[in-house]
Amino acid sequence: MRSTRSIRKRRICVGLLSTLAMWASATTASASAATSDGANGAPAHGRLLDVIDVPQALDPNTAEAAAKGTEEHQAFSPDTSSAGGNGETCAAAAKHAQEGGQYGCLSTPATGSGAGTTNNTTKNDETSPNIAACSTEVGVYTYDRFSSCLGNGQTTYTLYQIVDGVPEVIGTALLKVTATMQLNQTSVAWQEALSVTMESASSTIPSLNVSLTAACAAPCTASDPTPWTGAPSMVTGTTLSGSVGYTDTPAAGLSDSFTTSYTMVVTQPGVTPTDPEVNWTHPVTIRCDNAVGAYPGCVFPSARADLVLPISQYDAAAVTYYWAQISLPDSWGDGTPLRRLASETAAESNRRATCEDGTFVPFDDDVVVDDSCDEFPFAGTVEGGTVGGLCADIVPLFEDGQWYIYEASASKPVTYQEPCVRGHVPLTYNSAAGGKYGSFVQTDRVLDSESFSVTITD
Incomplete structure (x- = not known):
């Protein structure tokens, strides 16, 4: 379920393009990142799912900010x-x-x-x-x-x-x-x-x-x-x-x-x-x-910790989480809080279950440079660890000043009902977002199994 804050905050262009327009965009210069994998010119990834504008940071004095609950x-x-x-x-x-x-x-x-x-x-x-x-x-x-x-x-x-x-x-x-x-x-x-x-x-x-x-x-x-x-x-x-x-x-x-x-x-x-x-x-x-x-250290624990990830810093990784929040039923980190999983062993097990189940196939550098599997919910959360084959697989690409969200493969169609997402994300941004989460749980003193929110900004 999408939160009221998400709907007000975000400008989302979903279903704006017809089937013809989607195929056309995949073959234009603006979609050049989606290179062909065969002589017939078929795109390396699947169909276009969404086009989203970069979300703006919340004004802390608005009712929307108050609704965040921190x-x-x-x-x-x-x-x-x-x-x-x-x-x-x-x-x-x-x-x-x-x-x-x-x-x-x-x-x-x-x-x-x-x-x-x-x-x-x-x-x-x-x-x-x-x-x-x-x-x-x-x-x-x-x-x-x-x-x-x-x-x-x-x-x-x-x-x-x-x-x-x-x-x-x-x-x-x-x-x-x-x-x-x-x-x-x-x-x-x-x-x-x-x-x-x-x-x-x-x-x-x-x-x-x-x-x-x-x-x-x-x-x-x-x-x-x-x-x-x-x-x-x-x-x-x-x-x-x-x-x-x-x-x-x-x-x-x-x-x-x-x-x-x-x-x-x-x-x-x-x-x-x-x-x-x-x-x-x-x-x-x-x-x-x-x-x-x-x-x-000390906190007021009833003020839920909020992990803020600007797209300007975390690029396709942040866009992947953002798309999941506004597109999938659980709206992890926004409508539904995440819970920290402190055990590194359990987190690694979660990561393998989601990203190493044999169903994630990286793209070549001409589509996603140094492609990696970026899972959301994070592996280091109680909610992580869903078998990867059940996740929505997406390719977030920045084209013409907007983020285009593509289906990773036509053979694995996105239904918008998945419990998780796997983004094809450059390893640099995947690692940076993971590092930020690791420092966040320490600076905000998030205990094992404690709930926290995730906010994506520009």
Whole structure:
């Protein structure tokens, strides 16, 4: 099944040529790469299947990019159920205060609808990824493979006074919390920047004292749990900010999963604190592993890793995968994720099953220079290893500024129902794409059997 994103993203010219036009194109100068294999002028390969334009890279700010699913969002939902010490709300806790007394209490507004702002910036190269784009929507976390951001967490401090036994609000203050976490691809120590801003306050609340403490679930430890010392005084328009640190020590070959949590305490000088703290947990699980690459590292595993293969770099190899995504039912790597197969022995067995079953016949250099069998799904995936005779065999050739997809042999017609594809691809590009996949699973820390996506761009 083709994904909605694929259909919108790609301009595909399928079935644009009649049978006569297809044979004509095979004998024109523009199709000169398809040389004859006999005196009758029959093309070395089979019929023309498709003509495709090079896909364009996605604008990360579009809905199409959001649909890719490499960045998600969850609600910032502090736990304030401990108000009054016995599950009561701030207002109900007033019944325990003395007549004429003042007390302060924290509460949180309803979180955003969850629409969020997505950025689709998950990386798969050697460089450090950027922080996920922050949302301005109240209470929304955004995250990608290596970072997260809470752009607008809000909590309200309310000042009550008891008048004739009834609690009356005599002032409020709005506090804004932000948090940006950057995980490390090659280390199990990382930091999170935290800040609290006193956005507004009634005249009855001239200042507040605010402390913040971070923690993480075992086996992770918060090596530096407080972004600032103690509970400094704040007035309207001021910000407290700092960083906290975390560390994990996963065992060799294994991974740990955990979440981080936070406690913020807000008090007002001279006012009895009835429920002065809010507690919340980061909504996205962190995974640190010591099973991929030369060094341990950490990711947000629910942000699926995305292998990006530009056609400008990987040529006919990338075109082969792209054609399979838009033409075959499973749409591997796009509509249907692939899963890494870490065993090199199993991957080699898959490659032999697909490319060395005796049904793949390389072309001479006048058709495909240094022809090789490029299988998709990759041999190094759980989905790889289909017997090659069941795959669609294609010859992607660049002619007149477009990619022409030919059937490899008229004796093995493509049905568009095959579970895999074998592309006749120059060995240089086949090897380059395989090398990129090998580095990708390490830089994006893709574990054995973990799902990942494949995106083909220009």
